[in-house]
Amino acid sequence: MLTGRRYLLALTAEQEEFAEKIGDACRTVWNTALEQRREYRRRGGFIGYVEQARQMAEAKKDFPWLSEAPSHTLQQTLRDLEKACKTHGTFKVRWRSKHKSAPTFRFPDPKHIAVERISRRWGRVKLPKLGWVRFRWTRPLGGNLRNATVLKDGGRWYISFCVEDGLVASVPNGGPPVGVDRGVAIAVATSDGQMRDRKFVTPGEAARLRRLQQRLDRQKKGSNRRAATRAKFARLNARVRNRRTDFLAWTANQLTRDHGMVVVEDLKIRNMTASAKGSPAEPGTHVRAKGGLNRAILAKGWGGLLFSLEHKARYNGSRIVRVPPAYTSQTCNSCGHCAPENRESQAVFRCRACGHQANADINAACNILAAGLAVTGRGDLAVGRSAKRQPPVTVAA
Ligand SMILES: [Zn+2]
Incomplete structure (x- = not known):
């Protein structure tokens, strides 16, 4: 069975900036490819993963920022899009907005990922183009690595490893129903x-969430101050969500x-x-x-x-x-x-x-x-x- 393991990343300032860039590139690829799929459908045609991946490889010549991102993450974005379109329908799949969707990208090939434990509390993982990144070693990996996803949640960066744990079924524990x-x-x-x-929410946090919401409502859309408030809001919400999980x-x-x-x-x-x-x-x-x-x-x-x-x-x-x-x-x-x-x-x-x-x-x-x-x-x-x-x-x- 496949299962996920999530760890808190400790990115350096440069790595964080680069991760944002990769996230931006994947989001742009997602949105562009989605628009292209819709346009084909409107004209009664169809475009699939293979052709889109070919066109993306072509586009790298004209858009250098595109070739800065690890190519596997971009291809994976196209695959994810194809899967989403098949499941939900091309016109129901959502755009990834710069403000509302947090950056996320996946490295699909375990051959290009190396994981090491470097101390009791720290591990590190080598990712294409990002290099070695450190993460908090809170639990063993417990299986064979299949892929790795880097994502930002509530202002923090995480890495989620998908592992095959080799477990088919446990022996029934015999406890009462x-x-x-x-x-x-x-x-x-x-x-x-x-x-x-x-x-899950302390009274103080509830009051703070209310105040932040009011502040958000007052602030001008697209302003820097609003973005800062939004980040605070997201951090607080993530804390509540973590407690619930x-x-x-x-x-x-x-x-x-x-x-x-x-x-x-x-x-x-x-x-x-x-x-x-x-x-x-x-x-x-x-x-x-x-x-x-x-x-x-x-x-x-x-x-x-x-x-x-x-x-x-x-x-x-x-x-x-x-x-x-x-x-x-x-x-x-x-x-x-x-x-x-x-x-x-x-x-x-x-x-x-x-x-x-x-x-x-x-x-x-x-x-x-x-x-x-x-x-x-x-x-x-x-x-x-x-x-x-x-x-x-x-x-x-
Ligand atoms: Zn009775």
Whole structure:
């Protein structure tokens, strides 16, 4: 299996300037080649990678800045573009804007990349034209190198190595199964009664983000001051994002290490977050309320958690089971009675039939576990019975 390893780069001032240049060249190649593809399509024709790569090689004679960049990174940009056009359609692929898209470029050939560890904390990698660049050695590479991507994120430069880890499947760890509810108020609640959550933004940071946003709104587009504010904004956002990634990886690692099976709800996050606005013909309802919910969902990183779980499960000998999200928050885990009134509040669940009382998210996690055991044929099938007692579909705003 292929997996990514990301390290913080320590570029010298010259290297940083050069990396910016390579990023600029790749962005220009992307945009020019995309416009060319669109122009061909408008006229009913088609141009593919091979012809574009040939033309780019020609263009190097007239544009010296183009031949300054490592040629493989430019070719890789054309390949990435071809893939993007095939997946999303030529007219849906986005432009790479100078301000909004951070520089990124890939060295596709491991033969031209050399990685060394030089001390306990530092490693270095030799890249075409950039030469030796140092990076913080925070973890072993753990496999055969396939390619390397240099990217800038939140004002810092990183290198991401794609490695083949040679791992097919781990031995099942034999731990007990667990159900996981991914909530809005609490990031993760488990059927064994644990809640995991973390604040990703401190109050001070939230205030600072607000102030920076206001300053951005006032500043003139394209001005240097605006660019400086934007950089500060990006740095702060990156810090918040790193904290979230860290939390998700940590949670996913613990869950898959301690449990042989992790059952999660198969929520269509894209659908849930995209639908609120609706279309001009059919405007959505409760746009504001849903907007808040969407932000909360995205802020807790549900998609990210699922991604992390699948990834860590491979290493920890666990398996991830997805079950459809049906009435898990309204059904009593003790007797199976299903009614919206069961959920007294965001936090409290109290069954109207049998009086069972529990934390609402943990009750839901228990239902998710039961559903997972039912589909894998390991549990009692009482959960299947409760499905017949479900009330008609009501849309929760
Ligand atoms: Zn009950």
